[in-house]
Amino acid sequence: DGGITQSPKYLFRKEGQNVTLSCEQNLNHDAMYWYRQDPGQGLRLIYYSQIVNDFQKGDIAEGYSVSREKKESFPLTVTSAQKNPTAFYLCASSIVARKYDQPQHFGDGTRLSIL
Amino acid sequence: SQQGEEDPQALSIQEGENATMNCSYKTSINNLQWYRQNSGRGLVHLILIRSNEREKHSGRLRVTLDTSKKSSSLLITASRAADTASYFCATVSTSYGKLTFGQGTILTVHP
Numbered sequence: 668d669g670g671i672t673q674s675p676k677y678l679f680r681k682e683g684q685n686v687t688l689s690c691e692q693n694l695n696h697d698a699m700y701w702y703r704q705d706p707g708q709g710l711r712l713i714y715y716s717q718i719v720n721d722f723q724k725g726d727i728a729e730g731y732s733v734s735r736e737k738k739e740s741f742p743l744t745v746t747s748a749q750k751n752p753t754a755f756y757l758c759a760s761s762i763v764a765r766k767y768d769q770p771q772h773f774g775d776g777t778r779l780s781i782l
Numbered sequence: 783s784q785q786g787e788e789d790p791q792a793l794s795i796q797e798g799e800n801a802t803m804n805c806s807y808k809t810s811i812n813n814l815q816w817y818r819q820n821s822g823r824g825l826v827h828l829i830l831i832r833s834n835e836r837e838k839h840s841g842r843l844r845v846t847l848d849t850s851k852k853s854s855s856l857l858i859t860a861s862r863a864a865d866t867a868s869y870f871c872a873t874v875s876t877s878y879g880k881l882t883f884g885q886g887t888i889l890t891v892h893p
Contacts, residue, residue: 671824700880709786709870709883710825725880757824767812767874768832771881773824 669694673758673774679782680745680752688743688777690758697763699741700771703727704755713756716741745779753780786814786871786884794890801858803887805871806851812874814847815881816856819868828856828869863893 671692680686692699698717702710712725716735730749735741741760745752755778759771789804805814813832817825831838831847831854838845844857858865868888872881 673824702883707885709885710872710881711883712880715880759825767879768830770815770827770830771825773826775824776822778822 671758671760671772671774673756673777675777676775678777678779680779681782683747685744685746686779688745688756688758688779690741690743690774691739692741692758692760692772692774693739694760694762694772695738696760696772697738698761698769699735700759700761701725701731701733701741701743702757702759704757704776710757713743755779786873786882788869788871788884788887790887791885792888792890794892795861797861797863797891797893799861799891801861801865801889801891803856803869803871803889805854805856805884807854807871807873807884808852809873810876811849812876812879814845814854815872815874816843816845816854817870817872817883819870819886821867825870858889861889861891863891865889866891 674689700715701713714733716722732744757776758774761769761771786805786807815830816828819825829840842859847854868886870886872883
């Protein structure tokens with residue numbers, strides 16, 4: 668079955684540590700997105716990528732980094748510069764970039780906590 | 783920034799009743815989308831309504847859009863316990879092509 672796989676489901680970060688969240692899709696979608704969700708809040712866009720080897724900052728990119736070396740993969744690194752990383756992180760994809768009437772398909776998220 | 787604001791923040795109803803959730807937004811939009819999120823899971827796309835549409839149906843879902851009032855509503859008819867979830871509206875503005883999500887409505891349907 669096609670879909671988006673995020674791993675791990677739960678992740679713990681120590682002080683000063685960088686951690687990387689995995690996102691893989693087999694939907695053959697061009698565009699991929701990373702969102703952060705805090706308790707009782709909506710989603711805020713961290714980074715997005717419309718094509719391989721290209722990505723753009725979203726609304727809250729500080730303290731995060733991404734790469735898009737393959738169409739299927741869009742990993743997110745939460746760096747030590749992100750002082751409040753505890754949140755639920757969601758990865759999404761959509762069929763065609765720059766077509767704004769496409770629904771986004773989401774993975775089941777990674778919950779990141781600070782030790 | 784959060785453009786959409788849902789109302790109410792939480793809604794509790796009995797099975798078989800209808801549930802109505804509202805969404806207001808601030809800027810001109812290309813389209814508005816509704817998503818559902820079960821606890822601890824990702825979001826699932828429910829329905830998309832374009833700025834030139836006024837009403838759309840999908841099964842037990844009915845969405846309306848009033849661009850003059852910058853508002854939308856999602857109606858779930860004959861609700862079931864399995865409809866218990868958070869519901870989010872998300873807008874795509876004409877100037878910012880990405881989705882902007884509201885804070886969501888938590889719907890609880892009691893059996």
